[in-house]
Amino acid sequence: MESPRRLDDALRALAFAPGALVIAGGTDAMVEVNAGSRRDQLARGEVIAIDRVSELRRFRHDPSSASVLLGAGLTYTELMDEPLASLLPALAEASRTVGSPQIRNAGTIGGNLATCSPAGDALPVLSALDAVVHLADASGVRSLPVGEFMTGVKTTALASGELITGIELPVLGGWQGYAKVGVRNAMVIAIASACLATDVSTRSVRIALGSVAPTVIRCPDAEQFAAEHVDWDSTSVEPDVAARIGSIAAGAALPIDDHRSTAAYRRRAVEVLVGRLVRRGFAGG
Ligand SMILES: Cc1cc2nc3c(=O)[nH]c(=O)nc-3n(C[C@H](O)[C@H](O)[C@H](O)COP(=O)(O)OP(=O)(O)OC[C@H]3O[C@@H](n4cnc5c(N)ncnc54)[C@H](O)[C@@H]3O)c2cc1C
Numbered sequence: 001m002e003s004p005r006r007l008d009d010a011l012r013a014l015a016f017a018p019g020a021l022v023i024a025g026g027t028d029a030m031v032e033v034n035a036g037s038r039r040d041q042l043a044r045g046e047v048i049a050i051d052r053v054s055e056l057r058r059f060r061h062d063p064s065s066a067s068v069l070l071g072a073g074l075t076y077t078e079l080m081d082e083p084l085a086s087l088l089p090a091l092a093e094a095s096r097t098v099g100s101p102q103i104r105n106a107g108t109i110g111g112n113l114a115t116c117s118p119a120g121d122a123l124p125v126l127s128a129l130d131a132v133v134h135l136a137d138a139s140g141v142r143s144l145p146v147g148e149f150m151t152g153v154k155t156t157a158l159a160s161g162e163l164i165t166g167i168e169l170p171v172l173g174g175w176q177g178y179a180k181v182g183v184r185n186a187m188v189i190a191i192a193s194a195c196l197a198t199d200v201s202t203r204s205v206r207i208a209l210g211s212v213a214p215t216v217i218r219c220p221d222a223e224q225f226a227a228e229h230v231d232w233d234s235t236s237v238e239p240d241v242a243a244r245i246g247s248i249a250a251g252a253a254l255p256i257d258d259h260r261s262t263a264a265y266r267r268r269a270v271e272v273l274v275g276r277l278v279r280r281g282f283a284g285g
Pocket of ligand 1: 024103122162164190
C-alpha cells in the first residue's frame with residue numbers, strides 16, 4: 001500500500017499500477033471491499049491512499065474571478081466550515097445531510113464524484129453550479145464540465161491512471177439551497193434530492209435533481225419558467241408560481257421503482273422539494 005504525501009507521487013504510483021484501488025476517505029471503497037469486490041487489488045497490495053496528499057486537501061478562493069477551487073480530498077466537515085459554507089451555501093447544506101459525523105469527517109467530495117451514485121448528495125449542487133472537474137494523470141491535466149464527467153449510474157469519464165484533483169465552482173450572488181427526502185431524517189440515502197441556485201446579477205435560476213434519473217439531471221424548462229416568473233425586484237414568488245416550477249421540474253425526472261421507493265413517489269417528492277426550495281429562495285426581502 002502506498003500513502004503518498006504529494007500529488008506527483010500519487011500520480012506516479014498510479015501510473016505504475018493503473019488498476020490500483022484508490023482510497024480517499026474509504027467510506028464507499030471499503031463498503032465495496034466488504035461486499036467482496038476489489039479483493040484482488042487488496043491481495044496484490046495495489047492500494048493507494050490519497051488522504052494525506054496535501055494538494056488535494058486545500059481550497060483556493062479567487063475573488064477576482066468569483067470562483068472557488070476545491071481540492072478533491074476536502075471532507076464534508078471541511079465543506080461545512082467557514083469560509084466555504086458562506087461561499088458555497090448549498091454545498092454546505094448538502095454536506096450536513098450526509099451520513100453521520102464519522103462519515104462527514106472521512107468522506108470526501110472527490111470520492112462522492114468518483115463513485116457517481118445518482119443519490120450522491122454533493123452531485124446536484126455541483127451540477128446546479130456548473131462545476132468544472134479537474135483531472136490529472138502522470139502525463140498531464142485536463143478539465144471537464146461535471147455534466148460530461150458523470151456518464152451514468154456509478155460511471156464517469158475518469159480514465160485509468162487518473163485522479164480527480166479539484167472541483168471548480170462559481171461564487172454566485174444569490175440564494176442557494178439543497179433538500180432531500182429519505183426514509184428517515186438522518187443517516188439516509190436520498191430517495192429524491194434537489195438543489196436550487198440563483199444568480200441575481202444574471203436573473204437566472206439553476207435546478208438540479210438527484211436520485212430520479214441514472215445520473216444527476218438539470219431542469220432547463222423549470223429553470224427558464226422560474227427566471228421569467230419570480231419577482232426579482234422583491235425576490236418573492238407567488239405560491240402558484242412556486243408550485244408550477246415544482247411540477248415542471250417533476251416532469252423532467254426519469255425515476256424508477258426500486259427497493260428504496262417508487263417512481264411515482266419520487267416524482268411527487270421532486271415537485272414538493274423544488275416548490276419548497278423556490279419558496280425559500282424567493283421569500284422576499
Ligand atoms: C454509513 C454510510 C453513510 C453514507 N451516507 C451518505 C449520504 O448520506 N450521502 C452521500 O452522498 N453518500 C453517503 N455515503 C457514501 C460516501 O460516504 C460518500 O460517497 C463519500 O463522499 C465517499 O468519499 P470517500 O472519500 O470516502 O471515497 P472513497 O470510499 O475513498 O472512494 C470512493 C471511490 O472514489 C474513488 N476516488 C476517491 N477519491 C478519488 C479521487 N480524488 N480521484 C479519483 N478517484 C477517487 C475511489 O477509488 C473509489 O472508487 C455513505 C457511506 C456510508 C458508509
